[in-house]
Amino acid sequence: MSNGRFGEHGGQYIPETLMNAVIELEQAYNHFKDDPEFNAELETLFNEYAGRPSRLYYAEKMTKDLGGAKIYLKREDLNHTGAHKINNVLGQALLAKKMGKTRLIAETGAGQHGVATATAAALLGMECVVFMGEEDTKRQALNVYRMRLLGSEVIPVTSGTATLKDAVSEAMREWTNRIDDTHYCLGSVMGPHPFPTIVRDFQAVISKEIKSQILEKEGRLPDVVMACVGGGSNAIGTFYNFIEDKEVKLIGCEAAGRGIDTFETAATVNTGRIGIFHGMKSYFCQDEYGQIAPVYSISAGLDYPGIGPEHAWLNDIGRAEYVPVTDDEAVEAFEYLARTEGIIPAIESAHAVAHAMKIAPTMDKDKIIVITVSGRGDKDCAAIARYRGEDIYE
Amino acid sequence: MSNISKAFENGKAFIPFITCGDPNLETTGKLVRAAVENGADLIELGIPFSDPTAEGPVIQGANIRALSGGVTTDKIFDFVKELRKDVTIPLVFMTYANVVFGYGSEKFAQKCEEIGIDGIILPDVPFEEKDEFDGIFASHNIDLISMIAPTSENRIAMIAKEAKGFIYVVSSLGVTGVRNAITSDISGMVKLIRENTDTPCAVGFGISTPEQAKNMADKADGAIVGSAIVKLVAEHGTEASGPVGAYIKSMKDAIR
Numbered sequence: 001m002s003n004g005r006f007g008e009h010g011g012q013y014i015p016e017t018l019m020n021a022v023i024e025l026e027q028a029y030n031h032f033k034d035d036p037e038f039n040a041e042l043e044t045l046f047n048e049y050a051g052r053p054s055r056l057y058y059a060e061k062m063t064k065d066l067g068g069a070k071i072y073l074k075r076e077d078l079n080h081t082g083a084h085k086i087n088n089v090l091g092q093a094l095l096a097k098k099m100g101k102t103r104l105i106a107e108t109g110a111g112q113h114g115v116a117t118a119t120a121a122a123l124l125g126m127e128c129v130v131f132m133g134e135e136d137t138k139r140q141a142l143n144v145y146r147m148r149l150l151g152s153e154v155i156p157v158t159s160g161t162a163t164l165k166d167a168v169s170e171a172m173r174e175w176t177n178r179i180d181d182t183h184y185c186l187g188s189v190m191g192p193h194p195f196p197t198i199v200r201d202f203q204a205v206i207s208k209e210i211k212s213q214i215l216e217k218e219g220r221l222p223d224v225v226m227a228c229v230g231g232g233s234n235a236i237g238t239f240y241n242f243i244e245d246k247e248v249k250l251i252g253c254e255a256a257g258r259g260i261d262t263f264e265t266a267a268t269v270n271t272g273r274i275g276i277f278h279g280m281k282s283y284f285c286q287d288e289y290g291q292i293a294p295v296y297s298i299s300a301g302l303d304y305p306g307i308g309p310e311h312a313w314l315n316d317i318g319r320a321e322y323v324p325v326t327d328d329e330a331v332e333a334f335e336y337l338a339r340t341e342g343i344i345p346a347i348e349s350a351h352a353v354a355h356a357m358k359i360a361p362t363m364d365k366d367k368i369i370v371i372t373v374s375g376r377g378d379k380d381c382a383a384i385a386r387y388r389g390e391d392i393y394e
Numbered sequence: 395m396s397n398i399s400k401a402f403e404n405g406k407a408f409i410p411f412i413t414c415g416d417p418n419l420e421t422t423g424k425l426v427r428a429a430v431e432n433g434a435d436l437i438e439l440g441i442p443f444s445d446p447t448a449e450g451p452v453i454q455g456a457n458i459r460a461l462s463g464g465v466t467t468d469k470i471f472d473f474v475k476e477l478r479k480d481v482t483i484p485l486v487f488m489t490y491a492n493v494v495f496g497y498g499s500e501k502f503a504q505k506c507e508e509i510g511i512d513g514i515i516l517p518d519v520p521f522e523e524k525d526e527f528d529g530i531f532a533s534h535n536i537d538l539i540s541m542i543a544p545t546s547e548n549r550i551a552m553i554a555k556e557a558k559g560f561i562y563v564v565s566s567l568g569v570t571g572v573r574n575a576i577t578s579d580i581s582g583m584v585k586l587i588r589e590n591t592d593t594p595c596a597v598g599f600g601i602s603t604p605e606q607a608k609n610m611a612d613k614a615d616g617a618i619v620g621s622a623i624v625k626l627v628a629e630h631g632t633e634a635s636g637p638v639g640a641y642i643k644s645m646k647d648a649i650r
Contacts, residue, residue: 003522011522011523012520012522012523013491013518013519013520013523014518014520015447015448015517015518015520015541015543015564016517016520016521016541016542016543016545016546016549016553016564017543017544017545017564017567017568018545019520019521019522019545019546019549020545020546020547020548020549021545159451159454160444160445165445166445169445169447172447173447173448173450173568173569176448176567176568176569177567177568177569178567178568179545179567274495275492275495275496276490276491276492276495276518277445277492278447279518281495284492286492286496288496289466289467289468289493289496289497290443290467290492290493290494290495290496290497291443291444291461291493291496292444292445292492
């Protein structure tokens with residue numbers, strides 16, 4: 001079996017045209033990941049530019065209101081550009097620059113990864129092209145403008161369902177077309193090896209910080225850490241440094257859309273089966289003939305028919321649990337966190353908040369839950385207002 | 395020696411690609427027979443996939459038309475079985491890994507053998523992943539076709555040494571689709587391949603005119619044409635077999 005496996009998942013299912021590119025990337029990454037100069041530069045970017053470490057905030061009102069476990073929020077929404085995506089992007093952009101690449105391409109769903117990539121490109125003086133499903137360019141018009149403002153070109157993708165999966169397909173197609181000067185800055189822990197590993201390593205800063213912050217505040221590890229999962233980058237970042245700590249429960253919250261008993265869902269682990277797509281073997285929503293399903297979620301960032309291979313493996317070995325959260329539950333959590341803590345989470349992150357609202361009241365008061373708030377919700381306000389029947393536009 | 399080698403016994407091989415079920419299987423049947431009558435030496439039959447990441451807009455469109463017309467892998471198996479009553483030239487499937495894996499690779503390969511398929515092309519299965527499929531298909535006498543791209547360079551020898559049936563030489567970077575010019579050093583690639591294997595080489599991606607086909611076939615053992623044919627099908631729909639037949643004749647005449 002090939003490189004980059006997590007159990008049976010992962011691998012490198014890509015056209016021959018791209019094989020030398022991913023091999024070159026793997027070699028460069030293996031070289032730079034232990035390079036003190038590279039790591040010092042990245043840490044400076046994290047701390048001075050992105051605003052790390054992000055806060056671990058005790059949500060006291062929410063804790064009291066729910067009446068159970070103590071709830072902490074890992075505030076990735078406070079990062080520069082408003083989401084965890086910047087962690088991975090700064091790492092990959094710096095790596096690409098060291099490799100001599102001058103152009104970044106990226107896919108984006110909600111627009112957060114696109115904005116982060118456009119930001120890093122502006123900072124590091126690189127050219128940037130972002131592929132975004134046409135449907136998403138409408139749902140997230142403000143982010144399209146932000147990317148253009150940052151000097152990037154945004155290409156609306158009209159193929160397929162015109163959402164995140166099609167943006168990934170189109171970015172992969174563009175990469176086969178132009179490899180020499182171009183790095184594909186993949187936004188999640190998915191795609192062919194080495195992407196799931198590289199993205200995880202750059203996002204692992206989240207759990208590294210949670211661990212030291214919770215030890216400082218509580219003197220012990222949390223009982224549960226949880227995050228929303230689309231491809232799964234903020235979730236793997238949240239889980240990674242706790243995988244060996246078996247007493248810490250890991251929960252990923254999938255977008256169930258209108259429910260896992262409907263076709264309008266994006267809950268991959270709960271409704272999908274093993275398959276091969278976008279360079280990896282993992283779980284995918286698909287029909288009996290292996291045709292990829294047109295998934296749905298209110299959240300453009302979770303509206304993806306697959307999940308990263310390491311998550312598929314953590315599910316297989318029972319180390320992490322993946323639960324479905326519907327649109328309705330996520331919207332309620334979005335409003336709840338705004339009202340209760342004065343924090344407007346991204347609709348993606350609201351999926352994790354929603355599940356915490358279910359389990360916290362069932363847990364003892366001496367238990368601790370950490371929820372990663374992967375991004376901030378400004379981008380979602382107009383869409384949620386419309387969901388609630390208020391006719392406002394950005 | 396597989397049945398595929400027969401395709402290379404009649405001078406330079408002309409290999410058309412046709413998406414099964416675009417716009418329906420009845421038309422695909424007519425297209426295959428028109429291709430055979432007009433000199434096709436081997437036919438690539440595309441099993442449509444919802445998200446064909448190695449295809450340009452033209453073949454993506456054919457995949458969508460075929461799937462929305464209701465074609466499925468099982469219907470295509472039945473169709474090929476029927477086709478085999480009179481079509482004797484080598485036939486290979488071209489599809490994506492998940493179409494095979496999702497069906498059950500063993501069951502898929504067994505079906506291919508039953509209906510008389512000679513080979514399979516999976517553009518998202520590179521050398522590093524081929525063991526998962528190669529053994530299964532080989533046990534059913536189906537060749538898993540290897541692809542070599544302009545970026546393969548140091549990988550050419552490794553791939554060529556294990557290649558079966560024929561080698562699909564990808565002429566250009568990027569995805570499938572018509573191109574005005576092919577700038578890769580095809581002769582250089584083929585020379586490296588021939589140092590490592592006797593398996594014939596057919597060049598594909600971007601070829602649409604008789605001149606391009608001749609130029610490519612001169613440097614290799616055959617030429618593969620997909621998007622240009624699919625465009626004719628898109629244009630003429632159920633009436634496409636006439637124009638496609640005439641086009642294939644012009645291409646085969648140019649390279650023979």
